[in-house]
Amino acid sequence: MKTQPAPITHGRSGWRRARKLRNLTIGGAIVAALIAVALLAPWIAPRDPIRDADLNNYLHPPGGRYLMGADLFGRDVFSRIVYGARVSLGIGAAVQASALTLGLALGLLSGFYGGWVDNLIMRLAEIIFAFPGLLFAIAIMAVIGPSLYNVFLALGLVSWTALARLVRGQVLTIKHQEYVDAARALGASNARIIVRHILPNVAAAAIVLVTLGIGSAILAEASLSFLGLGAQPPTPSWGSMLSTGRDYLRQAPWLSIYPGLAIFLTVMGFNLLGDGLRDLLDPRMQT
Amino acid sequence: MGILGFIARRLLLAVPVFVGVTLVTFVLMQIVPGDPVALLMEEKVASVDPDAARIIRAKWGLDDPVPLQYLKFLRNAVRGDLGISYRTDRSVLASILERVPATATLAVAALGLAILIGVATGIIAALRQNTMFDSASIIFATIGVSIPNFWLGLLLIYLLAVQWRWLPPSGYGPAYPYLIMPAITLGTALSAVIARLTRSSMLDVIRADYIRTARAKGLADRRVLLAHALRNAAIPIITVIGVQLSGLLSGTVITERVFSWPGIGRLLVDSIAVRDLPMVQGCVLFIATVFIGLNLCVDLSYVVLDPRIKYE
Numbered sequence: 001m002k003t004q005p006a007p008i009t010h011g012r013s014g015w016r017r018a019r020k021l022r023n024l025t026i027g028g029a030i031v032a033a034l035i036a037v038a039l040l041a042p043w044i045a046p047r048d049p050i051r052d053a054d055l056n057n058y059l060h061p062p063g064g065r066y067l068m069g070a071d072l073f074g075r076d077v078f079s080r081i082v083y084g085a086r087v088s089l090g091i092g093a094a095v096q097a098s099a100l101t102l103g104l105a106l107g108l109l110s111g112f113y114g115g116w117v118d119n120l121i122m123r124l125a126e127i128i129f130a131f132p133g134l135l136f137a138i139a140i141m142a143v144i145g146p147s148l149y150n151v152f153l154a155l156g157l158v159s160w161t162a163l164a165r166l167v168r169g170q171v172l173t174i175k176h177q178e179y180v181d182a183a184r185a186l187g188a189s190n191a192r193i194i195v196r197h198i199l200p201n202v203a204a205a206a207i208v209l210v211t212l213g214i215g216s217a218i219l220a221e222a223s224l225s226f227l228g229l230g231a232q233p234p235t236p237s238w239g240s241m242l243s244t245g246r247d248y249l250r251q252a253p254w255l256s257i258y259p260g261l262a263i264f265l266t267v268m269g270f271n272l273l274g275d276g277l278r279d280l281l282d283p284r285m286q287t
Numbered sequence: 288m289g290i291l292g293f294i295a296r297r298l299l300l301a302v303p304v305f306v307g308v309t310l311v312t313f314v315l316m317q318i319v320p321g322d323p324v325a326l327l328m329e330e331k332v333a334s335v336d337p338d339a340a341r342i343i344r345a346k347w348g349l350d351d352p353v354p355l356q357y358l359k360f361l362r363n364a365v366r367g368d369l370g371i372s373y374r375t376d377r378s379v380l381a382s383i384l385e386r387v388p389a390t391a392t393l394a395v396a397a398l399g400l401a402i403l404i405g406v407a408t409g410i411i412a413a414l415r416q417n418t419m420f421d422s423a424s425i426i427f428a429t430i431g432v433s434i435p436n437f438w439l440g441l442l443l444i445y446l447l448a449v450q451w452r453w454l455p456p457s458g459y460g461p462a463y464p465y466l467i468m469p470a471i472t473l474g475t476a477l478s479a480v481i482a483r484l485t486r487s488s489m490l491d492v493i494r495a496d497y498i499r500t501a502r503a504k505g506l507a508d509r510r511v512l513l514a515h516a517l518r519n520a521a522i523p524i525i526t527v528i529g530v531q532l533s534g535l536l537s538g539t540v541i542t543e544r545v546f547s548w549p550g551i552g553r554l555l556v557d558s559i560a561v562r563d564l565p566m567v568q569g570c571v572l573f574i575a576t577v578f579i580g581l582n583l584c585v586d587l588s589y590v591v592l593d594p595r596i597k598y599e
Contacts, residue, residue, distance in 0.1 A: 127307035131571075132578045134537035136311075139571045142559040143315050219435055223541055226437045227556050246441060246545065249456075253445050260438030268433035 024276030030269025038085040045079035049236040052076060059252045069254035072244065077254060080236040081262050087148065087237045088266060091221040092214035095155040100210055102160035107167025108194060111175065122168070125161040134223055141229040148231045151221050159217065163209055170202045204281035208274055215270030222263045238263045290590055297586055301579050308575045309364055313357050316568050324349065369569035374561055379569035383551055389459055390539055390550030396466050397474035397542075398528075398535065405478040406524070409485020410517070413493065424482055431479020436538055440472035440545035457546040473542045477531050484527050488520040495519075521592055529585035536578055 037044060046067075054074035062069040068077040110121040128136060140154035174180060174197055183193055224230035225239025226246075233240065238259040245256030324340045324347075344350050348359055363369070369379035412424035447468060448456035454464050492498065493516055501511045540552030547553070551570055558566035 123303070123307065126304060127311055130304045130308050130579055131311075131575050132533040132536035134540065135571060135574055138537075138540065138555065138559070139312070139315055139567070142564075142567045143319050215433070222435060223437065227541065227544055229556075229559065242437060242441065246437075249441060249445055250449055253449075256438070256441045256445070260435060260441065263435045264433055264438060267435065268429065271433050272429065 021276070023272045024280060027269050027272030027274070027276050030265060031273050034085055034089060034266055034269060037082055038089045041082050041086060045076070045082040047076040047079045049075065049080040049083040050234045052079070059248070059255075061252075062254050068258045069252065071241075071252075071255055072248070077241075077258055080241060081238065081258055083236045084238045084241065084259065084262065085266075087231060087235060088218045088221065088263070091148065091152060091155070092218040092270075094152050095159055095217035095221075096210045096213045098152075098156035099159035099163060099213060100206070102156070103163025104167055104206075106160060107164035108171060108198070110164065111168040111171025112190065112194070118168070121164065125164055128158055128161050134220060137220060137224060138227070138229060141224060146224075146229045146232055148221075148235060148237070151224055151230045154224075155217050155220055159213060162213075163206060166205055166209065167198075167202050171198055174198055174201060207281065208278040211270060211277055212274035215267045215274065218270070219263065219267050293590065294587060297583060301583055305576065305579055306361070308579070309361050309572060310357065312568055312572050312575070313360050315571075316564055317353065319564060364572060369572065370565035372558075372563055372566045374558075374563045374566070379565050380573075382554065382566065383569055383573050386549060386551045386554050389548060390543070390552065392466065393469050393473060393542065393548060393550060394535060394539055396470035397472075397477070397538075399474075400470050401474040401477035401481055402528070403478075404474075405481025406485050406517075408478070408482040410489055410512070412482070412486045413489035416490065421486075424486060428479045428483040431475050431482075434475065436472050436476060437541050437545050439475060440468065440542060443468045443471060444545075457548075459547075459549050469542050469546045469548055472545065473535065473538045476538070477528070477535055480527055480531055481524060485520060485524055488523045489516060492516045492520045518592070522589065525585060525588055525592060529582060532581050532585070533578065536574055536581075 052075060054070070057066070057070045057074035058072065060066050060070035060074065062077075066076055066078070068081065071077055071080070106121050106125075110118045131139070136158050137151075137154040140157065141150060144150045144153065177197075180193055180197055183197065188196075221230055221237070222239030222242070225237045226243045228240075228243060231237030231240050233244075241259040242256055242263075245252070245259065248255050324343050328336065328340060328343075348356060351359070367380055369383070371377070372379055372382060375382065408424050408427065412421045415421055444456050447454045454467055459465055498511060498515055501515045506515075539550060540555060542548065543550045543552040544556055551574060555567060555570035555574075558570065
């Protein structure tokens, strides 16, 4: 169904390049700001996110001492959001680190050795894929109980499949290339072939997948916490803040508006950065 | 191989996936710490009588070897017997089936809305490439895929129900006003993805030779657009809908929690809160099975849309 592409004019390619850079810049700026907020949280947040409760300021509206208002316990919503960046980024990074490790290892094993190893790993990936997105993580959380660490376990168990498939596919293509045969004939070990020939070929796609994956993992943590299956009080998780906010939407909309805005900006930052990196590193990859 | 062969093969391929899903669900429930019978008795009568526990264990086959327990579970699941709820003593399947209409209404409304808005936005954006509308559609797509659905839902409730009082804040009724906000909440992400893909796949198609031919032989614009361009652009769109069904189904769990919508997702979350394990297991298995079935339908719809597909 592929047809001849239209001739690329200067205007069009210039517009494309500008868009590419725009995604990368906006996304990169949001992510960089977020990392800075997480690292500098104790200096940015005016109050302690957990201990600084003041029941006299129960549901204090935004303004005055409370930039984004106060919650049920008179805690500063702004400070909790600032510290929440640590929770979100921490979960996003940890989940994607485990996805990267598992995905690379299982994808390499699967593609390199083939046979029953390949069958076992790929069937497992297929079964995980057969559960709609968050559902598998919800099922795992139902069994092991709600906590932030368990969120990491559940999301880590689910998130490796895409990368494993990608790596396996690359290995299968590369395995039989002449230069790999040549390397092997020259006495290169499996490890050397993997590091020198296979990893560079999957690096670009893996970076894009992992960047987009951090956004998804942050969203998944927020979703689980919103359902009451993730971080538990008093941890300042954006998702669990929203879960409380839902019950006070009429009296205290700021309990819902600001944490949600933080999740939205964060996820958008990683999505834009991922898209920008994809355009930059691997123009063949399409959404 | 003919169409029937393709359909048969595709159906056969779904079987091992279904068995795998039942296996994973079963194993998950085995990991739950504690003895389910003791858990149940504490729940019901606040004490554990060892003799009664032994009788119940024997009756439920919990003394059988685990592989045998799994085979029985699989046999029962295929027959539609998903066990009895710890909480309500009612059949799990009956409780789930009761909730199907609510979830199905929500999912179908969201899907319809997403396709309508996504395809329309994508087509107009492609036809008016590099205009204001096109830029707006790209911004809509970027925001749409990033906005957390539970937050969107809360914002809609706050604006449309609390501030402006146009719609009921939550609940489930026969009238459409109850459905509007949940459908927007669940459908926005999907409509953003569809808009983005429709735009790029229409851009590919409208430059194709056969579109020029169709125009050259004097067909009306509308006919060229709908009968030629959109039909060819539809295949990637259907594919992405298939991929996104996963997000749509897990999205129902969250949307139902936001709007107190009495569907399967809410049943699942409520059952987790009270540790009603047979119900949790049943809901997970049910949703996953529906998902497998829907994916099958997506694959089969290619046959209708693209006669060139080879059935391999």
